[in-house]
Amino acid sequence: MPKGLGEFEQMVLLAVLHVKGDAYGVPIVDEIERRTGRKVSRAAVYVTLRRLEARGLVSSWMSEPTGERGGKSRRCVRVEPVGAEMLRESRRAMESMWGDLDPESVQDAP
């Protein structure tokens, strides 16, 4: 049985999906920070992307070299179908756990 996705892994995968155009390190980090309002460790994002790729949930390719990057290529990422399925599964699991709980009433529970 494949290992489920951690919270941070879900964020990274969702960020990849949200980014318009080529998704690579810089916009992925920006996307997470913009949507969550939290500072994110760039190192953690790179390590997570590498692990997700090793698990086959994302794949990557090198873009054409660009001048603004000192002639270096971008490592662009895309979510693979299996990664998308695991994201859906994670969401289902969460929704099932929430069920008909009212998010507003959770804090009032004893």
Add this chain to the structure above:
Amino acid sequence: MSASPPGPLRRLLARALPSDVREGIVGDLDELYGARRRQGGATRAALWYAGQVLAISGRFAAERLRDDLAARSSSVGLDLKLGLRMLVKYPMLTLVGGIAIAVATAIGVGASEFVRDLLAPSLPLEDGERIVRLYQLDADAGGSTPASLYDLEVWRASISSLEELGAYVTLEQGLVSDRGDVGTVSLARISASAFRMTRVPPHLGRFLIEADEHPDATPVVVLGYDAWQTLLSGDPDPTGRVVQLGGMPTTVVGVMPEGFGFPLMQNAWVPWRADPADLQPGRAPRATLFARLAPGATLTSAQAELDIAGRRAAADFPEIYGRLSPKLSAFARRASGGRLALVLSGVGLLFVFLLVVACANVATLVFARTVTREGEIAVRTSLGATRGRIVSQLFAEALVLVGAATLSGMLLTRVTLGRIGRLFFDVQQAPRPPFWWNDALSPGTIAYAIVLALVGALMIGVVPALKATGGDVQTRLGRISAGGGQLRFGGVWTVVIVLQIAISVAFLPLAVSQAGTAFENPLLTGFPADAFVTAQLGRDPSVPLRTEAEETLFLEGSQRLFQEVRDRIATDPTVQGVALASGLSAMNHIGSPVEFVGDGSSPPISARARTLLVDRSYLDLMGATPIAGQSLGDADFGPNTRAVVVNQAFVEHALGGRNPVGGQLRFSEREGEASIVTTPAQGASVDIVGVVRNPGVDVFGPGAHAVIYAPLDLAPVTPRAVGLVGMPQAPATQLFLRMRPGAPPLAGRLYGMVGAVDPTLRLSEVGTLGEAWRPVHMGSRIGAWIFMSVGAIVLMLSVAGIYALMSFTVSQRTREIAIRTAVGAGRRQIVRVIFGRAVVQLLAGVALGSLVAVPVLRDGVADEGPGSLVVVSTLLIVAGLAACTVPVRRALSIEPAAAIKSE
């Protein structure tokens, strides 16, 4: 101006990143650095960049570490699985190596645990390590001596580091229940504080209290669980029942729970009622003292207080206490830390030696196996496996073998340790092991075995692996593809073969010889040992002799008292005969030097013989009838006696068959032996008046020992000579009874008969001669089995090792043999060359081993030694030559053309 990040940081980042993500991440940071530099300036951008480099490098380093650990743990698992497969794939190696290591482990672990339990056990009582034993160190005697009840009184009042101080003596006592059940109990006359100190509540009723110690209190006894079960049939309400204990009506007040045996293995406790008049320095009864360390006190603080008390006593009573210094130690500890460490390291060395011998042999076999896997190893190396990886795989394989063997060895120890312990205490003639004796292996011993297993695995796995993986891969592959390996059993292996044979030849005949001696039991089988009852007769240690005059009086009267006991027992209708002899303490006595002076026509003969002092009835009772001269007659017993008789074994072993009747014997110097009653005085000269048959059994145990029988009156009787001074239990003598066939057991009544002659006399170690000696015999048999097992394993390993070594050294020369054949060498010549070398190695080993074995065997008494030397040598030579045969035949059958072609 360049917008690139600082070069060194950039290089550092590039180096820290894995190659697959390097370009992407470095590019990302370049991009971000450029943007930041434009917004905030070069310095701020550089600082930010440095922070990112550190964070990302650290993160990826941690990631790499995690991956490495995960990979390693999975490869360890794989290696262990391969190791298990190897065990199955090479069953002979598994069996031979496994048994050898398991037995070496069992012996080593068992011996180490046994010594630990014997010398420094832990008491299975609450805070048992805080229970201490107190004694006096005697500067004159150079050893410890029991403290006295006077010391107890003084220390109770003055030592605050100790609480519940008390004293005990132990003795065996006959017990007759109110319903007529008779038995013997191991009794402790003990202070009531013992029970509070041990913190063990009674199973039934109560334990002893201080009021019981009052001289006018009703005599009471607390019984142990087993005594309650056997003598009171486990009566659920035993309190209040009155039993006869040593002939005295005594009320049972309680039963202690199962397993409780304080102070040693007692199963009955009576209060110690000391007469206050006895509590004088130098006169108070001696006893073993015990106490519990008070809360917060340590051994050191208690010892410091004892030192002060000792100095005070020495100042008050210099004659008595001047040479004594009070000491304390953990209660059951029988050796100081230093001595224990010495003994343990001695035992440890034995273990290490056994294990090294076993592992060295197994390593040889594993090396031979590794040779067959040389191709596999070379191919794996060429496919990228590092040397470390292959070595660790071979180590893991060895670890599986050694681990399984060590585990089996420890299980074997766990199963047998208890039995061996019980046998050991049987041999010591203790009714049962001390209450703290247990079969479990201590954590220290287990840790020790694990460490040695790892060392063994290193020897077995790593040494051959390093040899197999050394050198250049290309060369190895080349050689292997050409049909031959590069591994050679070179000069080192010649030395190994020679040493292997030498050790086997030196050790095995000794093992066979020792075992043969232990299995000899020519006399016990035909002798009605169970018809004889024997017991030690002495004084009750808790009834002190108050004055020196009393001591002298007792000494002078002791022989008369003992004879009175003998005569009284002789009147019992169930008894066929009774005799007295000097004590069984001579059990391990190796004999004293004596000089036989014949009629003057030949030089004196020096010999070693045991001397037994006997009464008028002893020789007749034991069936030692005269075969030359005469036996000891009435006239030989008296103050001026000089007559002795010797047995057949003495004539055969000591005199080489010469007729000694009419000759004289002189007792030589004592070699530091304590002067006990068993031997006449040094320099005494006696006349041999006869030679008697070897009796079936005597105090020296079964077997034909050279013995001189002298009249009991021959020994000098002084307080020091009989060990009365400082020793509560001496003097003692051994009582021998022959029961009439079919007579009921006598033990219970025997105590009554002795008590009736004198209530201060006591019997101990009552049992039949069979019971007395069978455990000793059994002990030596077990020793012989251990010796034989080790011997058999050495032989098995040697034969297997030599076969493997020989067969591999010869198979390595296959090509050489084929080429020799091709260039015209005759088959005969080749066989001579190959076998010649093997024979030289084998004979060199046999010669080297014989150098050790022959002189030792020459001194031995068993006849099996030389024969077994020949057998062992022949077996090893045959194994070695057989090992050469198969590869030589194979080599000779190769077509010369094929051999040259493959070259």
